[in-house]
Amino acid sequence: MKPLTPTVLLSLLGVALAQGTSPLTLDYSQSLVRTVTVDGKSSEQRTPNYVKVRPGDLLAQTVVARNVSSRTLKNIVVRLPVPTGMVYQGPDGGTQTGVRTEYSIDGGKTYAASPTKKVTVTENGKSVTKDVEAKPNEYQAVRWLISEMKAGSEMKVSFRAQVK
Template identity: 65%
Template sequence: MKAFGSMLLLVLPGMALAQSASPLVLNLSQALVQTVTVDGKAAEKRTPGYTRVRPGDQLAQTVTARNVSTRTLANVAVRLPVPRGMVYVAPDGAAPAGVRTEYSIDAGKTFAPAPLKRQITVTENGKAVTREVEVNPNEYQAVRWTIGALPAGTEKTLGFRVQVK
């Protein structure tokens, strides 16, 4: 089973997305994440570029956004879908300073900060009642990071973990 398709969407307000003219270079990678024992203690082992996965395997999906221009880029939005056949687990570390993280449960049409909520209707005492409930993170379908400012020559590494269904 191939673990990850290279589906990455980038939005730069007011700028063309042509690869050759882009002031932003994106590097997408993944690594198999395993817990191993080292000197009697549990440790995390990452195997980069791992392409054969089994149900239950956990992968770190990472995108590095690098500004290759000579000016600061503002409000750079990077979207990364949760790959098919996988479920979102958690962020892969803390978001870098100056980065806002939002999630989508509708295939990337809308985004909001966690925890996401939805309205459901239930029947109580014979009456339909609408309630707001928190969405389980394993229902997240995409993640969007908005980098407030990315100075020339710098980069931000962003990511999340998924589990193979």
């Protein structure tokens, strides 16, 4: 499989360029995540900038947002698509204060904390359309809403995805 970095970087650059000369820089990285056992203890091993992916590999998709301005930035939005050929597996790390995470199941057109989709089921012999919560493996993009970043600060947002 070819490296996934260029496509994602273009997506991120589009976000930054849309803002003009941005006081915010976005740096993307991808790391292979493996569980290794040494002396009976399991731990995670990360290989940064890993590009020779194989089916089943677990990768951390990470964006570091940096406020390079001299003022506090508010209401920052960082979007990252789940790369083609990969399936969203969950967050990579804990929840950060002041950050809300939302997901898209329609290629980034709409986002929600728990996206829903319409399905038709049969109840009592009748077809009924219902909204049901999408499963994480259906997520196609992730968006982080950062309420505030102080001047000179940085914040890391990340998720894990598995190669199909």
